[in-house]
Amino acid sequence: MPQLFKNDKLKITLNKKGYNRYTKISFPVKYGIYSEIETKDYIFQFNANNEIIRAKGKNYTWINPSEWLKRTIGNDWIYYSTGGYTGVFESIGEYYLPNLQYPTNSLIGGKPFKEPDINNIITKWHSIIDKITKENKLLNHSDKFQTFIDKVLENSPKRLSEKSEQLIKISGRRVSVLPPDARHVDYDIIPVNISKGCLYNCKFCRVKTEEPFSLIKKDEILNQIKELKNLYGKDIVNYNSVFLGEHDALNAPSDLIMFAAEQSYSQFDFKHSYMESSNLFMFGSVDALLNKSTDDFDKFATLPYHIYINIGLESVDQETLDFLGKPLTSRKVIEAYKLIRNINIKYDNIEISSNFIMDDILPKNHYSSFFKLLEKECRLFKNKGDIYLSPLRINKPSREEIFKFNEIKIKSPVPTFLYIIQRL
Numbered sequence: 001m002p003q004l005f006k007n008d009k010l011k012i013t014l015n016k017k018g019y020n021r022y023t024k025i026s027f028p029v030k031y032g033i034y035s036e037i038e039t040k041d042y043i044f045q046f047n048a049n050n051e052i053i054r055a056k057g058k059n060y061t062w063i064n065p066s067e068w069l070k071r072t073i074g075n076d077w078i079y080y081s082t083g084g085y086t087g088v089f090e091s092i093g094e095y096y097l098p099n100l101q102y103p104t105n106s107l108i109g110g111k112p113f114k115e116p117d118i119n120n121i122i123t124k125w126h127s128i129i130d131k132i133t134k135e136n137k138l139l140n141h142s143d144k145f146q147t148f149i150d151k152v153l154e155n156s157p158k159r160l161s162e163k164s165e166q167l168i169k170i171s172g173r174r175v176s177v178l179p180p181d182a183r184h185v186d187y188d189i190i191p192v193n194i195s196k197g198c199l200y201n202c203k204f205c206r207v208k209t210e211e212p213f214s215l216i217k218k219d220e221i222l223n224q225i226k227e228l229k230n231l232y233g234k235d236i237v238n239y240n241s242v243f244l245g246e247h248d249a250l251n252a253p254s255d256l257i258m259f260a261a262e263q264s265y266s267q268f269d270f271k272h273s274y275m276e277s278s279n280l281f282m283f284g285s286v287d288a289l290l291n292k293s294t295d296d297f298d299k300f301a302t303l304p305y306h307i308y309i310n311i312g313l314e315s316v317d318q319e320t321l322d323f324l325g326k327p328l329t330s331r332k333v334i335e336a337y338k339l340i341r342n343i344n345i346k347y348d349n350i351e352i353s354s355n356f357i358m359d360d361i362l363p364k365n366h367y368s369s370f371f372k373l374l375e376k377e378c379r380l381f382k383n384k385g386d387i388y389l390s391p392l393r394i395n396k397p398s399r400e401e402i403f404k405f406n407e408i409k410i411k412s413p414v415p416t417f418l419y420i421i422q423r424l
């Protein structure tokens, strides 16, 4: 049961129960079990470890009352904006647009981090809470509310930054990109690396590690899971999703994928998560996909997860693939897309999405070959297997590219969205 403290300056609610199912809805939804401090000017929310996770301003200068800040486990602040309701849902499949503090490929969004109110929360949330709770004499040190405040203040910006460094240490390096389908769980995932690097080292790619593909041994995976369990701490109850990294987990042998998926499910105790159902995300390459057998996918389908696999196809046009420096033939891309469609039809709990590049500097056959493929392969099956379009150039919001995207989206027979590259 939530516990409440209230006076005329401060309201503290412990153990609030947010939504326990990820949903797409046009008003702000808060997930998981969290605690809240509300003052005249602000609302701050904290996870089960008493670490700040969300905040917003309450006065009239705050951009929009339904917009808020979220802090990730990687210690990034993200500003969720409505985008003025101008096509955000149509563009990204979500009602709120994540504005990121680092360079990304988003075509939409403003510059919210330049707003004084937003900057104020990011830089001063700790001293604001410190001041208001010290001024508030109604709390005494034996009180559970004071204990909560003490723990909140212990989790200072410095400590939270150190914790994100620990996460990077466990993973070996920062998770530079999350699969686009992770939007279905608001990117609330636990990253377990089962492999490093990737097969292709494509020229156009900005997230690659430039390291050849290699596998991580089972005992190291178990060690990661143990350390991640400690790091996520009590808040693990608010998680129901694992991301098997790094850039091509699908290229790992099936028994390693099964091992990591099963161990994650049991060690993170997803069965008893506050959040309903469990999800597994991974990236895969065209070759990894083509090398998997029906038996492999039959095995994956037995896992207690909804499995989202994201494959980077980039283009059906050979000239474009060469232009991008992606060492693939268009024949393989077509073969992979047919397989993606068949898997999406066959398995209820496996969904494969694909990425294509968009940009006005691409060779002219890029778009025509893309539509030809979709029209041919998706005539009878249209409701699963999102297509994500990723602008080639980063930090180049562009009206022309948005028009182009809308044109593609209207013509595309399958759900098509912009892929905003987000890290952990």
Ligand code: SF4
Pocket (backbone or CB within 6 Å): 197, 198, 199, 200, 201, 202, 203, 205, 206, 207, 208, 247, 285, 312
């Ligand atoms: S697009 Fe994928 S396969 Fe190509 S370099 Fe980037 S991570 Fe590696």
